[in-house]
Amino acid sequence: MIVAETIVDCRAAVAAAKADGKRVGFVPTMGALHDGHFSHIDRARRAEAFVAVSIFVNPTQFGAGEDLDAYPRPREADLDACRQRGVDLVFAPSVEQMYPDGPTGGRTSVHVAELPDTLCGRSRPEHFAGVCTVVAKLLNIVQPDVAYFGQKDYQQAAIVRRMVRDLDVPVEIVVGPTVREADGLAMSSRNAYLTDDERAQAVALSQALQLAADMIHNTHPPAGRVIEAMRAHLAGAAPLGEVDYIQIVDPDTLADVPATDRPVVAALAVRFPHARLIDNRVID
Ligand code: AMP
Numbered sequence: 630m631i632v633a634e635t636i637v638d639c640r641a642a643v644a645a646a647k648a649d650g651k652r653v654g655f656v657p658t659m660g661a662l663h664d665g666h667f668s669h670i671d672r673a674r675r676a677e678a679f680v681a682v683s684i685f686v687n688p689t690q691f692g693a694g695e696d697l698d699a700y701p702r703p704r705e706a707d708l709d710a711c712r713q714r715g716v717d718l719v720f721a722p723s724v725e726q727m728y729p730d731g732p733t734g735g736r737t738s739v740h741v742a743e744l745p746d747t748l749c750g751r752s753r754p755e756h757f758a759g760v761c762t763v764v765a766k767l768l769n770i771v772q773p774d775v776a777y778f779g780q781k782d783y784q785q786a787a788i789v790r791r792m793v794r795d796l797d798v799p800v801e802i803v804v805g806p807t808v809r810e811a812d813g814l815a816m817s818s819r820n821a822y823l824t825d826d827e828r829a830q831a832v833a834l835s836q837a838l839q840l841a842a843d844m845i846h847n848t849h850p851p852a853g854r855v856i857e858a859m860r861a862h863l864a865g866a867a868p869l870g871e872v873d874y875i876q877i878v879d880p881d882t883l884a885d886v887p888a889t890d891r892p893v894v895a896a897l898a899v900r901f902p903h904a905r906l907i908d909n910r911v912i913d
Contacts, residue, residue, distance in 0.1 A: 630708075630718070631718045632721060633718060634723065636722065636770050639681075643718065646678070649678075652678055652775070653679045653680075654681070654774065654775045655682075655767075655775065655777070655800075656680070656683075656776075657776065658685075659684070660686065660702060661703055661707070662706075662707045663808075663817075663818065665779055665807070666682075667808075668808050669778070669805050670714050673777055676775065679718070680716050681717065681720060682711055682716050682718070682720070683721070684721045685763070687760070687763040688732040689728070689733075690760045695753075696822070699822075737762070738761075738762045739761035739762045739792060740761065741761055743882075744882075749784055749907060752898070760788070761788060761792050764789055773800055776803070777804075777805060778803070780911070781807040781815050781909075782907070783896060784896070786804045787883060789802060790802050790804075807908070813835035813839070814828075814831050815835065815907075817904075819905070820904065827902065830868070830870060831867070832866075833870065833899075834899055834906055837859040837875070838895055838909070840858055840862055841855050841910065842895070842912045844889075845912050849889045851889070852877035852885070852887055853887070855877055855895070860872060863875075867899060867901075869901055870906075871899065871901075872898075872899055873897075873900050874897060875897040877889065889912070892912065892913045894911050895910050895912055
């Protein structure tokens with residue numbers, strides 16, 4: 630496995646693979662790898678001859694007061710895990726390598742209109758510009774044939790798809806399902822922040838989504854009724870959590886929908902004292 634810390638080395642490794650006629654699958658991550666990340670790595674491994682993973686905690690997608698400094702960075706464990714799963718290339722650049730003029734020193738940023746104005750974008754206003762800019766940079770550096778993202782970050786995947794389409798980036802975007810703990814909690818590098826009590830209550834997010842799916846499958850109630858039921862469940866089952874948002878949205882436009890008689894996405898974010906958790910479910 631090649632570990633590249635510079636853009637030049639990363640490009641050279643990919644160029645050599647392409648010269649051998651290999652297709653390149655790419656899984657961008659912020660590290661602290663878990664089974665959610667591994668699901669994408671394994672899928673890439675099955676589909677492509679060359680698998681690249683990036684590990685980069687991108688400062689420009691964290692807002693002021695968020696967990697940039699505390700974000701876990703278990704570099705050696707991550708590299709070992711990648712080695713074990715047959716990854717060919719890990720691109721693990723420094724902040725200086727990605728942002729030679731400093732994280733705020735660049736003069737170019739990628740903004741997708743409208744899609745970031747809802748869900749997580751409401752409480753994290755700069756987040757998706759940071760995500761799009763770093764993903765655009767990573768796609769330009771790695772130049773993969775296929776890039777893998779998780780449905781766990783539904784809004785992110787929708788925005789990246791749109792960016793790739795609007796900018797004619799020659800890459801196929803594949804979105805894989807959310808990988809969960811046995812009790813239903815969506816895996817996240819941030820789950821490690823939770824206290825035992827918070828962890829026990831965090832299962833309420835996936836329970837609320839299950840409740841929404843059951844209600845919608847049974848009677849297609851107005852979205853407002855579903856949201857109220859989800860809110861009531863969280864109030865009872867997760868008193869340590871403060872709801873950031875609960876929304877029922879169109880799967881493509883992410884606009885709030887009043888009715889649930891067509892496919893929707895139920896999505897929520899809950900702030901616990903030690904971590905803000907998100908989850909979503911596509912309900913057909
Ligand atoms: P992150 O390291 O959190 O930025 O995530 C890197 C990629 O893994 C993103 O495309 C995420 O959507 C995806 N991901 C994170 N958690 C999960 C999960 N529990 N299941 C599936 N994909 C995930």
